[in-house]
Amino acid sequence: MDPAVWPGVARVPRVSGLRTAVARTLLRRALGRLPLRVRWGGEPAVGKGPLLWVRKPDAFHRRIGAGGLIGFGESYMAGEWEADDLVGVLTVLAAGVDELVPAPLRRLRGLWVRRRPEDQRNTVAGSRENIRRHYDLSNELFALFLDPSLSYSSAVFGRLPGTAEDFEAAQHRKIDRLLDLAGVGPGTRLLEIGTGWGELAIRAARRGAVVRSVTLSAEQRELALRRVREAGQADRVTVELCDYRQVTGAYDAVVSVEMIEAVGADYWPVYFRTLRERLAPGGRVALQAITMPHDRMLATARTHTWISEYIFPGGLIPSPEAVRREAGRAGLRITADDGYGAHYAETLRLWRERFTGRAAEVAALGFDAVFRRMWELYLAYSEAGFRARYLDVRQLALSAADLGAATVPRARAAGAVPAVRAAGGSGKENAR
Incomplete structure (x- = not known):
């Protein structure tokens, strides 16, 4: 891994022991409540569902303690965690996103998440x-x-x-x-x-x-x-x-x-x-x-x-x-x-x-x-x-x-195939 190409991935960030400990405690509690099997290092997997295997727990906790979800992604890029069904694990996490951080801490979000870089503004x-x-x-x-x-x-x-x-x-x-x-x-x-x-x-x-x-x-x-x-x-x-x-x-x-x-x-x-x-x-x-x-x-x-x-x-x-x-x-x-x-x-x-x-x-x-x-x-x-x-x-x-006055057809349920025909169109069923 070239540190010049992947500076955020090649090196595990330095972070205080307190932040690492907080990340460890929150993650273990939160993941334990979700329908996942979780394995920490060489420990046996616990729970039911798709497997999330954290191969290097210390690096995983340090990255998340330092960078939150950015650290979670960087940890995968570094090979520090794996999944037997990556989409399955991520679907469980997406569905349970509101449970990952306790409500009192969500109110303090601004203290630990990174702000968007100014140079990414779409001028x-x-x-x-x-x-x-x-x-x-x-x-x-x-x-x-x-x-x-x-x-x-x-x-x-x-x-x-x-x-x-x-x-x-x-x-x-x-x-x-x-x-x-x-x-x-x-x-x-x-x-x-x-x-x-x-x-x-x-x-x-x-x-x-x-x-x-x-x-x-x-x-x-x-x-x-x-x-x-x-x-x-x-x-x-x-x-x-x-x-x-x-x-x-x-x-x-x-x-x-x-x-x-x-x-x-x-x-x-x-x-x-x-x-x-x-x-x-x-x-x-x-x-x-x-x-x-x-x-x-x-x-x-x-x-x-x-x-x-x-x-x-x-x-x-x-x-x-x-x-x-x-x-x-x-x-x-x-x-x-x-x-x-x-x-x-x-x-x-x-x-x-x-x-x-x-x-x-x-x-x-x-x-x-x-x-x-x-x-x-x-x-x-x-x-x-x-x-x-x-x-x-x-x-x-x-x-x-x-x-004229707006007339918005009732939105179709997610997963339904759109079948609306626009006046003046080809009359075909359509999409991109």
Whole structure:
């Protein structure tokens, strides 16, 4: 392990004996109340459920005493704890997150959690750096575990659980669903905020739309442009390296897929204002967004987490309440809202199994064992969040509030397959 590459992982932090002792006491009590089998070092495992084996208890306690959940993740990256069913263990922890720290200590959260670094704020310059750290890792890396469409967001499956349906077809269902919600068809002027690797833009162009797609990832743009050319849609699709705040013009439709999570709470007002200002009269917005409960979002908002340290710097998952509030303040009304978190859990399972199954190929790209454990934990952690219903994913349609009174269909239960048909759409069942 190279300490220059992994400074927070290569060395166990120095921390006072008191903090280590407090962490040890809290962890043993909290984990003992959860449906887990826990093994500390060479001791026999106790409890029932998936196994959490802390191989190096002292290092584990010191890391958590020093860094809380960041330390928990770093300890896994360092190989100090294992699980016989990583998703199962993390699902139990996600479901029991409120029990891990006693209520009196939760009120003192600000004394021990880290604040988000100022340099992760999503200014125009900060956003470019935050996006680069994740999306510019390597196109080849993402191609190893994504489906052939290179869609890096939740699919919508025809049936659950364990469908044998083609993964790419499920991703296309998701894309078509969003394009229908936005009313994309022949002649539509479409703005896509967050390009990915170009699949949505290509499918929109095949409907006859003229697409302007913007991204901050140079790696994604390069490959998206090549895929657009190979699909024969270069005359209909432009892909620009451009911040969403710098886009001008009016569009009949705006689509943004799992982009809001990277915006940051401080910039949600300008994000939604941009969506509204870019709409031509009668235009529609279609969003896909990961969400979390509002109280947990508030607790996370200023906290520096393992995810913000190692995976998505500057990001924050919004709550449904925050989305409604910010959309309304910007002059947008929500006209459709469907949740289907179980489909994201299945998507993440497929990604995780592909990633771990191609570990040798990941290594051949130059990603070391610490990186591979980090990404395995990231994918499993995310899957567990959806399985525990700590997280959800939603597709929303929005239009200008001045077009009439808001009529928001009742939100569907997490796990339901969205089947709404948007007027003016293709009439197909759809999604990304």
